[in-house]
Amino acid sequence: MRRNGPLHELSIAQSIVEIVEQNLPANGSPRVRSIRLKVGELAGVVVDSLEFCFAAITSGTRLDGATLDVDRIPLMVVCRTCHQTFHVEQFVFLCPTCGRGDVEVVSGRELQVSEIELAEESQEQV
Amino acid sequence: MSIITIERQVLEKNDAVAQENRNLLNKHRIFTINLVSSPGAGKTSILEKTLEHLRGRLKVAVIEGDVQTDLDAQRVARYGVPAVQIVTRGGCHLEANLVREALQTLNLKDIQLLIIENVGNLVCPSNYDLGEALKVVVASPTEGDDKPLKYPPMFRNASVLIINKIDLIPYLNSSLATLRNNALQINSSLRIFETSCTTGAGIGDWCTWLDAQVIR
Numbered sequence: 001m002r003r004n005g006p007l008h009e010l011s012i013a014q015s016i017v018e019i020v021e022q023n024l025p026a027n028g029s030p031r032v033r034s035i036r037l038k039v040g041e042l043a044g045v046v047v048d049s050l051e052f053c054f055a056a057i058t059s060g061t062r063l064d065g066a067t068l069d070v071d072r073i074p075l076m077v078v079c080r081t082c083h084q085t086f087h088v089e090q091f092v093f094l095c096p097t098c099g100r101g102d103v104e105v106v107s108g109r110e111l112q113v114s115e116i117e118l119a120e121e122s123q124e125q126v
Numbered sequence: 127m128s129i130i131t132i133e134r135q136v137l138e139k140n141d142a143v144a145q146e147n148r149n150l151l152n153k154h155r156i157f158t159i160n161l162v163s164s165p166g167a168g169k170t171s172i173l174e175k176t177l178e179h180l181r182g183r184l185k186v187a188v189i190e191g192d193v194q195t196d197l198d199a200q201r202v203a204r205y206g207v208p209a210v211q212i213v214t215r216g217g218c219h220l221e222a223n224l225v226r227e228a229l230q231t232l233n234l235k236d237i238q239l240l241i242i243e244n245v246g247n248l249v250c251p252s253n254y255d256l257g258e259a260l261k262v263v264v265a266s267p268t269e270g271d272d273k274p275l276k277y278p279p280m281f282r283n284a285s286v287l288i289i290n291k292i293d294l295i296p297y298l299n300s301s302l303a304t305l306r307n308n309a310l311q312i313n314s315s316l317r318i319f320e321t322s323c324t325t326g327a328g329i330g331d332w333c334t335w336l337d338a339q340v341i342r
Contacts (some may be wrong), residue, residue, distance in 0.1 A: 008219055008250030012136055019134045030128075037136075044252050044279040091278035092311050101314025105282075111136045111253070118128040 009046060012111070013053040017063060019113045024062075032066040036115035040108040041075035041088075075108030132154035140254055147229060147257025151204040155341045156200065158240040160256050162262035162280060164273070165246030168290040170198045172332075173243055177205040179333040180239070184340060187212050187237045189221040189228045191245045208232055209241065219250035222257060224270045245338055248277035259339070260285035265309070267291060267300035274308040286319070288332060293322040 013124035016035065024030055039045050047070050058064050074090040079101045086095065088108070094101050135141065151158050163169045173188065180186055188209040190199045196219045199211035210228040212220060225242060232240075242258060252261075263284040265273050268291055274281040281287070287309050295302055302320070309316055317335070321328035 008253055011219075011221070012253070015139065018139075019132070019136065023130055023132050023134075042279050042282065044249060091275065091282075092254045093282070093313065094311055101310065103314075113132060113134045113136060116130040116132065118130070 006016050007049055007053060008044075009049040010053040010057070012045060013050055014058055016054065016068075016113055017061075020063060020116055023116055024118075029062055031035060031119040032063045032116060033119045034067045034069050034117040035063075035073065035113060036069045036116075036117070038073050038110040038112040038114050039070050040073040040110040042105065042108040043111045044113060071114070073107050073110045076106045077103040077108075078106055137253060137255075139294040142221045143226055144255035147222055147226055150229065150234070151257060151259075154234040154237065156234060156237050156240050157340045158242065158256075159286075159336075160242045160244055160246065160251070160261045161264065162244045162251045162261055162284070163246060163266075163275075164248045164269060167246075167264045167266045167269060168323055169243050169246065169264050170201055172288060172290060172321065174201060174205065174239060175321075175323050175326070175329045176241070176333055176336065177202065177207055179329055180337065181205065184228060185236055185238045187219075187232050187240050189225060189232075189240065189242045191224075191243055193217065193245055208237070214245060218245055218247050219254050220244050220256055221254050225256045237335070238342075248273070248280045252277075252280040252283050262288060264284040264288045264290050265305065267295055267298050267305060268300060271300045271302075271305035272308060274305070274312050278312050281309050281316070284312045284313065285315070285317065287316045289318065289320045291322060291324075292320045292327060293325050321331035 020035055051068055054068055077088055078085045081100040082098040084095055084097045093103050145262040161169050186207050188202045188207055190209060190211045192198055193214055193216060195213040199209045210231050212224050212228055240254055261284040263280055289305060319328050319332040321332060
């Protein structure tokens with residue numbers, strides 16, 4: 001059967017490239033300057049590895065040299081017992097107010113492409 | 127400067143296929159677990175004990191993920207259950223499309239419980255939904271009682287923790303209580319089973335719980 005990448009960051013980089021390609025203007029051949037990502041603290045993605053994989057697979061394409069601008073989304077949870085919202089430090093999902101662990105993740109799982117910035121010259125072509 | 131604003135989930139393609147898998151499995155009333163652990167925690171041994179225990183009680187099928195070999199599928203085949211091997215050839219995790227292909231080779235009308243044994247890895251499989259009902263993570267005290275702290279997303283995303291190899295506790299510096307506490311501070315709703323595939327301890331409890339999840 002088909003293979004995946006040796007690192008999950010490689011599969012993730014491939015998915016990012018696909019999404020960017022789908023959203024580039026059809027006319028001209030715009031180059032991409034940067035890609036803005038939202039990566040939650042609980043997404044399990046190592047940004048350095050992602051950058052490495054992204055650079056490797058985009059070499060020689062119109063995404064070559066594009067930077068990944070990562071917005072780290074904090075891991076926030078709400079306590080179902082006392083309804084306090086708090087930031088999870090060191091992955092301790094225990095409410096600092098009541099000490100219970102029955103909490104719901106409200107942010108921090110994100111893994112999204114939010115913006116694509118095209119290089120200047122492409123703007124003239126478009 | 128030209129900026130294109132989009133809001134796209136990076137893993138949307140995998141998630142969409144996973145949802146198709148889930149719908150297909152639900153349609154056939156198949157309860158599916160995604161079994162994950164680091165290499166050597168005892169996933170395949172747990173699987174073998176589970177198959178042995180449930181033999182004659184449930185119609186079980188197995189999808190085996192492995193980086194290189196079909197050794198695990200050979201182990202599972204001895205129990206007379208349908209087993210499909212996915213060899214990822216270096217790939218560190220299963221993805222939903224691989225499971226979809228595997229499902230096409232199984233007779234879904236004749237399955238009540240599907241066990242997907244993921245590639246031994248506590249990092250990558252946590253991002254990839256396969257369409258399972260829940261994730262079961264296997265940890266063992268031989269790996270150290272700090273595993274949950276090192277791989278929190280996996281322990282957060284799992285519903286069940288099997289602590290395997292408990293018969294080795296007397297010979298280790300690892301503490302069962304510490305391992306449990308470390309896991310529970312990440313995920314207080316984890317259902318925990320303590321097992322030994324050598325002595326058979328805890329296998330009955332795990333299988334009774336698993337059997338009860340199956341839709342009849």
